Amino acid sequence: MTEVIKTERTAKSGIARRNDLDWLRLIAITILLFFHTGMLFNPWDWHIKNNEISESFRYWMVWLHEWRMPLLLFISGAGTYMALGKRTSGQYARERFKRLFIPLVFGMFVVVPPQIYFEHIKEYNSYGDFYKTVFNFVPYPQGSFSWHHLWFICYLFFYSLLALPFLVFLRSERSAAFRKKVSAVLSTPAGILLVPAVFILITQVILRSYFPDETHALIDDWAYFTFYFLFFLFGMLCYSTESLWESVGANRTYLLIASVFVLIPFYATYLHLQEIIHFPWSFEKIETTFDVLAIFVSWFCVITVIAYGQHYLNKPHPWLKHFNEGLYPFYILHQTVIIAIGYYICQLPWSIFAKFWTVSLLTLISCVAFYFVLIRPFNVMRFLFGMKVKQLTVDKDR
Structure with a gap:
């Protein structure tokens, strides 16, 4: 394995912790910052919108949408x-x-409510007037109770518990034969590309007929709950076996080629759905084809990013530990800050370009400042934001 860093083995049957996953986590969260800022300006429905939208945003965001969260789930599985x-x-x-x-x-009681408030700000005299409605516990959008972007944390909590038996098995010597067989199947370019993608596709063909919409509401979102869960499990599985992990990086060129080529029919069908080009097939057939291709785009892009990250980003940096410690609070805060800042910036007579970068930069600065000033120094805040609590040092001379 190239550029192996000095660290302990995570388990007898696993591989060493690698800095590439930490760098990729940082990159994924940065993508989320720009993606959610872009939601202010693209044609898709969102909590608040700029008075002017841009069709150009949809074309890069539709691609990012297919793999940004699956990448985070894959990394979370490895973690x-x-x-x-x-x-x-x-x-x-x-x-x-x-x-x-x-x-x-x-987050549901403190971080998310401002998002709903700015969405319905004209209906209330003040934030205090609005905040009372949170305790009616009426689910959004009918009410003011929601986890909004924190669905990822909710799902990850359940994934972590549901995967526990499999996780214990993977970390035991009993899994040696199983991991060897899986590695043999997935160590080729065709294996790592097609076997997981087809497996994910089969689950979605079955479940999306009953649960077609991505709601992030857990109880009626079983198709997408399963979709993301599989990325989580494959992240766990790939990270558990050194030979499989090495093969992913070794096959990176083939993975990149596949990821580029699958984008051709992906965008062709998307352009048809936008009525920019036309194929001699029904809308339903094109939509189904696009949904199938989107699954392949999701897996191909995730495993390609993992492969190139493994090869180029497995390098330590003195700031990396501090970056990653703050990423979780940053994720929790970022969408609320985007909406709060975006609400006011979108009222200015500026260009979309100026508004996009202003909201992005101010959100970055605000979240970082909030982290360093109000979260990082205080154990109560660290606990509430899921960070490790600092241990108090005892003066031994006393």
């Missing part, structure tokens, strides 16, 4: 494999509760 470490199952579950469930609840 979850590592998180069990030397913990018992009970210790692991308690750690997941503190790191995921506590921030979710805190």
Whole structure:
């Protein structure tokens, strides 16, 4: 394995923790910042919108939409494999509760409500007037109770618990034969590209006929709940076996070629759905074809990014630890800050270009400042945002 960094093995049956996953997590969260800022200006429905929209935004955002969250789930799966470490199952579950469930609840009552307020700001005299409606516990959009972008944390909490038996198995010696067989199947370019993609496709063909819409509401979102869960599991599985992990990086050129080529029919069908080009097929057939291609785009792009990250980003940096410590609070805060700042910036007579970069930059600065000033120094805030609490040092001379 190239550029192996000095670190301990995460398990006898696993591979060493690699800096590339930390860098990719940073990149993925940065993509989310620009993606959610773009939601102010593209034609898709969102919480608030600029008075002028741009069709050009949809064409780069439709591609990012297919793999930005799957990439985070894949990385989270690898991280979850590592998180069990030397913990018992009970210790692991308690750690997941503190790191995921506590921030979710805190976010639903503190971080998310401002998003709903700015969406309906004209209906209330003040934020205090609005905030009372949160405690009616009427789910959004009919009411003001929601987890909005924190659906990712909710789903990740359940994924972590549901995958626990499989995780314990993977980290045991009993899994050696299983991991060897999986590695043999997935170590070729065709195997790592097609086997997971087809497996994901089969689940979606079955489930989307019953749950066609992506709601992020958990109880009626079983198709997409399963879709993201599989990326989480494949991240865990790929990270558990060194030979498989190495093969992903070694096959990066083939993965990139496949990812580029699948974009050709993906965008062709998308342009048909936008009535820019026309094929001699029905709208329903084109839409179905696009949905199938989107699944392949999701997996191909994720595994390609992982492969190139493994090859080029497996390098330590003195700031990397600090970046990654702040990423989780940044994720929790970023959409609320985008909406709060965007509400006022979108009222200015500026160009879309100026508004996009102003909102992006001010959101970045605001979230970083909030993290360093109000979250990082205080244990209570660290706990509420899912960070490790700092241990108090004792003066031994006393």
